[in-house]
Amino acid sequence: MKTTITDVAKEAGVSMKTVSRVLNNEPNVAQATRDRVRDVARRLQYSPSLAARGLASSRSYLIALVYDTASPSYIFHIQAGAIEACRKYGYHVVLEPISLERGEADEAERILGRIGVDGVILTPPLSDSEQIRDTLRRLNIPHVLVAPEEPGHSPSVRMDDTDAARQMTEYLIGQGHTDIGFILGHPDHGATERRRKGFERALTAHGHPIRDDRIVPGDFSFRSGVEAAVRLLSDPRNRPTAIFASNDDMAAGVVSVAGRMNLAVPEELAVCGFDDTPLAQILWPKLTTVAQPIHDMGRKAAELLVDRHKSDPPMQHTLDFELVIRESTRLA
Amino acid sequence: MKTTITDVAKEAGVSMKTVSRVLNNEPNVAQATRDRVRDVARRLQYSPSLAARGLASSRSYLIALVYDTASPSYIFHIQAGAIEACRKYGYHVVLEPISLERGEADEAERILGRIGVDGVILTPPLSDSEQIRDTLRRLNIPHVLVAPEEPGHSPSVRMDDTDAARQMTEYLIGQGHTDIGFILGHPDHGATERRRKGFERALTAHGHPIRDDRIVPGDFSFRSGVEAAVRLLSDPRNRPTAIFASNDDMAAGVVSVAGRMNLAVPEELAVCGFDDTPLAQILWPKLTTVAQPIHDMGRKAAELLVDRHKSDPPMQHTLDFELVIRESTRLA
């Protein structure tokens, strides 16, 4: 049989309530009692029942990770971060995919209401769904938005796309590049504009012109990267010496085109991407890119929900990205 | 205020118990009553409390997905499948990563014991950890192993690696290839041997010789694929016309080498991989590969845990893979 709190109480010679206090780190328990209870609990391998706890305290010790069809690796890293934080506080993470496309936004209410989670982490693109955000507000469920375009009144975690693009461009300039091509992301995606802005800022700061013929459209896909690269590289006498793609897939497209044109990367053409997807390390040469703090965003989001200490945390958290310099830009 | 079962009972003019019966699809409720209760429940937006349910019925309606550091996309698809099945039965999926490397196997007991899940899905490489499997058995927690090397006495879901490799090889032979190179996987991985066996069977079945110089070592990494490809392709007068790599990363390595050697894929060299990772679709040309039924394995595993109907299901479930024929082998 499973040991209950009563067993521990009896064995330790205290009341259930005291055991409860010890296990929840509540104040007002003598140190000696505390130690004794902890000992007994360990010896009996006692572990409290989530359900009973939840029922009595109307907390579930569950945090929901709500996502749509974002990329597996993105979600995976958010997960990992969230779990890390949750473990520390005895919480668990449950998964609740909601597909806007399949019109599941309406079900969100039932799904989220039923389980009664203590908090919800909303990942993009759901972090910008008014409907879901409304539901959460109406159900009065604490939530944190991951990388929303528009934080609104909810707490959120994000990174500074603009600054990342700026720094990456600065790095390229530092490597001696003055003529840099830039491949835009999908026009519907907010990050596209932010990354472009960062790129342009760095150029301007260093007195380099912003040339329209060096900024070409893309849509985050490998194929669009190929097309953009062809546009940027087709004229041998008028080529940028570096190409900064708004994400890794497109950068991979650039590398592939360079290969077919017999342009050595990075000697004749430096290439960098954005996001640090798994692809960046598989590619050859390995891709210089910007690592989003995905793991950290997951962790931070969970912490905000789980850590009751800070009663009034700042609403918006901007986390540090990292420039990952690899072989595709590094001259030996 | 949250609506409780009492509210519904009062409104529908029946007892709590009857409401409970309706909501749990138990027998012995008149159809009229059933309909009425359902109506009221919907109107009141009632959704039962997991915690209370769990406490009363000593079930948690939670299935744990336990994984180590497997690839994000693998876990993601298992997840998706498991969630699909769980939703149907009102269950939820919680995540419990356990790192053998960090010696967390001991914690497994506490982690799994505390939360009191109704079932556990163990993914590789954890599905072969004796320690974890023991813990589960001792805690008497129902569990399903995903793709274990050695199923033991626990139910499991898996695919037939050997047959997949055989069929892929058959396909290549059907395309007219008689001289096919094969790149082995990591020697520690059980799938490596199974895939090799399938490859050889197909050759033998068609009366083609098994040439040792056509079977080269690898370790599932892109880099090892590159090295293997160099070995297989370096002699222009003695080259296979197709290369079957034991996974997609290595196949990508082959494609990359072919590119540098100016060997057209698939015209001069057919290439295929295994696993259907995201990479396979990003690559250019897109990669012919074997799609593991990862999603299905997740779904099936969850079903086995959640569906109480089948009292005595078969222990081992072999799910269907799919040959994904793409451009890297297809002649126009």
Next chain:
DNA sequence: GTGAGAATTGACAGCGCTGTCAGCCTTGCG
């Protein structure tokens, strides 16, 4: 000493649901 106040502890109710069991009301058949 002594009383006020703080620290520590325990008794008890009840969180929202389901399992058990008893009771009623049909139905069908001799």
Next chain:
DNA sequence: CGCAAGGCTGACAGCGCTGTCAATTCTCAC
């Protein structure tokens, strides 16, 4: 018509824990 067998329903206890509040003990300034 009587009775057994089932279908349908509800009363009630209690799952294992925590919140509330009261009781007890300890501390320390005066």
